[in-house]
Amino acid sequence: xxxxxxxxxxxxxxxxxxxxxxxxxxxxxxxxxxxxxxxxxxxxxxxxxxxxxxxxxxxxxxxxxxxxxxxxxxxxxxxxxxxxxxxxxxxxxxxxxxxxxxxxxxxxxxxxxxxxxxxxxxxxxxxxxxxxxxxxxxxxxxxxxxxxxxxxxxxxxxxxxxxxxxxxx
Amino acid sequence: xxxxxxxxxxxxxxxxxxxxxxxxxxxxxxxxxxxxxxxxxxxxxxxxxxxxxxxxxxxxxxxxxxxxxxxxxxxxxxxxxxxxxxxxxxxxxxxxxxxxxxxxxxxxxxxxxxxxxxxxxxxxxxxxxxxxxxxxxxxxxxxxxxxxxxxxxxxxxxxxxxxxxxxxxxxxxxxxxxxxxxxxxxxxxxxxxxxxxxxxxxxxxxxxxxxxxxxxxxxxxxxxxxxxxxxxxxxxxxxxxxxxxxxxxxxxxxxxxxxxxxxxxxxxxxxxxxxxxxxxxxxxxxxxxxxxxxxxxxxxxxxxxxxxxxxxxxxxxxxxxxxxxxxxxxxxxxxxxxxxxxxxxxxxxxxxxxxxxxxxxxxxxxxxxxxxxxxxxxxxxxxxxxxxxxxxxxxxxxxxxxxxxxxxxxxxxxxxxxxxxxxxxxxxxxxxxxxxxxxxxxxxxxxxxxxxxxxxxxxxxxxxxxxxxxxxxxxxxxxxxxxxxxxxxxxxxxxxxxxxxxxxxxxxxxxxxxxxxxxxxxxxxxxxxxxxxxxxxxxxxxxxxxxxxxxxxxxxxxxxxxxxx
Numbered sequence: 001x002x003x004x005x006x007x008x009x010x011x012x013x014x015x016x017x018x019x020x021x022x023x024x025x026x027x028x029x030x031x032x033x034x035x036x037x038x039x040x041x042x043x044x045x046x047x048x049x050x051x052x053x054x055x056x057x058x059x060x061x062x063x064x065x066x067x068x069x070x071x072x073x074x075x076x077x078x079x080x081x082x083x084x085x086x087x088x089x090x091x092x093x094x095x096x097x098x099x100x101x102x103x104x105x106x107x108x109x110x111x112x113x114x115x116x117x118x119x120x121x122x123x124x125x126x127x128x129x130x131x132x133x134x135x136x137x138x139x140x141x142x143x144x145x146x147x148x149x150x151x152x153x154x155x156x157x158x159x160x161x162x163x164x165x166x167x168x169x
Numbered sequence: 170x171x172x173x174x175x176x177x178x179x180x181x182x183x184x185x186x187x188x189x190x191x192x193x194x195x196x197x198x199x200x201x202x203x204x205x206x207x208x209x210x211x212x213x214x215x216x217x218x219x220x221x222x223x224x225x226x227x228x229x230x231x232x233x234x235x236x237x238x239x240x241x242x243x244x245x246x247x248x249x250x251x252x253x254x255x256x257x258x259x260x261x262x263x264x265x266x267x268x269x270x271x272x273x274x275x276x277x278x279x280x281x282x283x284x285x286x287x288x289x290x291x292x293x294x295x296x297x298x299x300x301x302x303x304x305x306x307x308x309x310x311x312x313x314x315x316x317x318x319x320x321x322x323x324x325x326x327x328x329x330x331x332x333x334x335x336x337x338x339x340x341x342x343x344x345x346x347x348x349x350x351x352x353x354x355x356x357x358x359x360x361x362x363x364x365x366x367x368x369x370x371x372x373x374x375x376x377x378x379x380x381x382x383x384x385x386x387x388x389x390x391x392x393x394x395x396x397x398x399x400x401x402x403x404x405x406x407x408x409x410x411x412x413x414x415x416x417x418x419x420x421x422x423x424x425x426x427x428x429x430x431x432x433x434x435x436x437x438x439x440x441x442x443x444x445x446x447x448x449x450x451x452x453x454x455x456x457x458x459x460x461x462x463x464x465x466x467x468x469x470x471x472x473x474x475x476x477x478x479x480x481x482x483x484x485x486x487x488x489x490x491x492x493x494x495x496x497x498x499x500x501x502x503x504x505x506x507x508x509x510x511x512x513x514x515x516x517x518x519x520x521x522x523x524x525x526x527x528x529x530x531x532x533x534x535x536x537x538x539x540x541x542x543x544x545x546x547x548x549x550x551x552x553x554x555x556x557x558x559x560x561x562x563x564x565x566x567x568x569x570x571x572x573x574x575x576x577x578x579x580x581x582x583x584x585x586x587x588x589x590x591x592x593x594x595x596x597x598x599x600x601x602x603x604x605x606x607x608x609x610x611x612x613x614x615x616x617x618x619x620x621x622x623x624x625x626x627x628x629x630x631x632x633x634x635x636x637x638x639x640x641x642x643x644x645x646x647x648x649x650x651x652x653x654x655x656x657x658x659x660x661x662x663x664x665x666x667x668x669x670x671x672x673x674x675x676x677x678x679x680x681x682x683x684x685x686x687x688x689x690x691x692x693x694x695x696x697x698x699x700x701x702x703x704x705x706x707x708x709x710x711x712x713x714x715x716x717x718x719x720x721x722x723x724x725x726x727x728x729x730x731x732x733x734x
Contacts, residue, residue: 002529002530006467006526009467009522009523009526010463010467013467013470016470016473026477027480029481030482030483030499031481031485032484032485047629051395053396053399053400054399077399077488079399079490080484080490081490
């Protein structure tokens with residue numbers, strides 16, 4: 001008897017298996033896939049690397065003086081926290097999930113940033129875009145200090161004050 | 170800890186227990202909250218205290234060993250007793266000075282303490298006095314003797330040098346080995362069934378092959394409170410949301426903040442969705458184990474819409490990533506509500522038909538009825554949890570005993586069977602699917618408005634400042650497999666100690682009474698009937714199950730690493 005019941009259930013259900021990959025997969029509107037970083041919007045501030053639970057996003061200093069925001073899909077858990085915290089809205093969560101590849105390098109996306117160095121000591125202060133954008137709102141007297149690292153800036157300002165009040169540095 | 174007696178008068182029975190512990194056993198209250206009280210007792214009184222609590226109806230949830238040497242030069246063991254019928258936890262702390270690190274074993278008084286005591290010995294190196302069987306539970310055989318991973322001086326990324334195995338595996342003389350890698354087990358675990366003829370006479374178990382050190386990782390500088398929910402979610406591939414919610418509930422308790430009502434409702438709805446898909450998965454696997462693959466495939470077909478729905482609501486089929494301290498990340502809007510209702514109607518209709526069919530198949534009925542019996546008293550002694558307890562006539566359900574999130578807003582019944590056999594465990598789970606569907610409907614109907622995130626929290630604000638160091642919290646959730654417990658001791662910016670006790674951890678020891686005396690052919694179904702989740706269980710430690718019998722057989726020379734069920 002139970003066989004007949006099962007057959008009637010099966011007849012109603014018909015074939016449910018999709019002919020993936022020849023048919024598109026079921027992906028709902030809520031799905032979170034890999035992320036994309038827009039290099040035009042990214043400032044290289046690195047907030048996303050701090051929130052990323054599996055450390056899939058990292059900020060690396062290269063020897064050639066560039067700063068690289070590196071996204072490794074192999075570690076990504078597709079939580080989308082980076083997109084939530086990005087102050088520039090540079091990160092978008094896509095619906096892409098077919099990421100299989102034969103080489104690990106295919107799973108890496110890098111965003112390169114030039115850096116600004118301190119005009120006096122040569123130390124890296126930060127990513128060039130971030131510095132440029134941030135200094136747009138800085139005018140007047142402060143503008144001449146923007147390419148200095150915090151230590152050199154302190155020295156320069158202190159020297160300026162001392163010269164003004166007539167004390168020899 | 171000035172709040173120590175603030176809540177005591179609200180719960181008179183709790184006051185009575187505390188009075189008894191402090192006046193008769195020389196204990197003192199170190200911390201308390203509405204439904205938890207932490208009492209430190211001198212270690213020579215621990216056995217009497219355990220006896221008193223156990224005889225007054227407490228279940229042992231688990232125990233957690235903590236290396237407190239950086240704080241007070243001693244080790245500590247926290248036994249978490251749950252007063253199910255009263256709805257509060259009594260956490261009994263015993264300390265052992267670092268140069269004299271032992272605590273009395275309570276295994277002969279409280280059999281359920283077996284595994285967690287061995288885990289404490291393995292991971293923190295606390296010796297257990299008065300225990301007959303002392304073995305490694307969690308650590309592998311070749312792990313160095315003097316290294317206890319949860320001690321603070323051991324780095325979280327420590328790897329011992331590889332050693333050559335001193336002993337070789339010897340096939341048992343009359344045992345049937347199953348695992349660690351075996352077609353009927355979906356995760357690595359080792360069972361050895363000792364048989365006489367066709368009848369199973371004893372069972373040995375060795376687990377923790379997939380121990381990943383998640384608790385240690387949670388304490389490491391690699392993690393913060395903000396990231397731990399995502400780590401906790403990966404403890405289990407089926408009930409991940411339970412773990413992330415439970416870890417977050419513990420953190421929120423420690424921070425003293427309550428998420429907005431709407432967030433609590435959404436968490437509850439997703440928890441129940443998870444129960445539906447987990448039970449459907451299990452019913453399918455049970456059919457598969459019985460050789461009824463048509464039943465397996467149709468159950469999983471019915472389950473699929475629930476997975477798609479989970480993805481729609483949370484963003485992922487599993488490991489939802491929905492939870493943050495203080496609330497949830499995604500709201501449920503009108504459109505999603507309609508889709509949930511539609512899916513539930515469909516699943517309810519199809520599963521009703523299928524479940525009726527499954528339990529009426531004579532072959533299934535005959536193999537499930539009367540096999541793998543766990544009596545009520547055995548279930549009580551081992552403090553088993555979830556559907557396994559409820560199929561043995563033990564009325565235990567965290568949702569009713571310690572109401573959390575929005576469960577008080579929904580009316581539902583807890584299925585209870587007294588047979589204790591495999592069929593009862595099937596029926597409990599089948600009925601729970603329909604109860605869960607009804608809970609979600611009721612909650613969607615009542616879903617309150619308002620924000621989904623606490624005003625003090627968001628993805629961008631680090632929550633570390635909200636959770637002060639030196640706080641304790643115990644959170645429990647009714648996972649599909651039973652009660653899941655998270656014990657948290659807060660530290661600077663991250664947990665000082667985070668202890669996870671998954672439901673299967675409590676249920677595996679029950680396999681021994683279930684399997685003994687049954688035909689060998691029924692063993693796969695009985696093992697599957699507790700819905701074992703080895704990854705959950707293995708997240709950290711070692712176990713030993715007490716037996717009244719003197720006979721011991723070692724699987725390996727030296728005997729370390731073998732556990733008797």
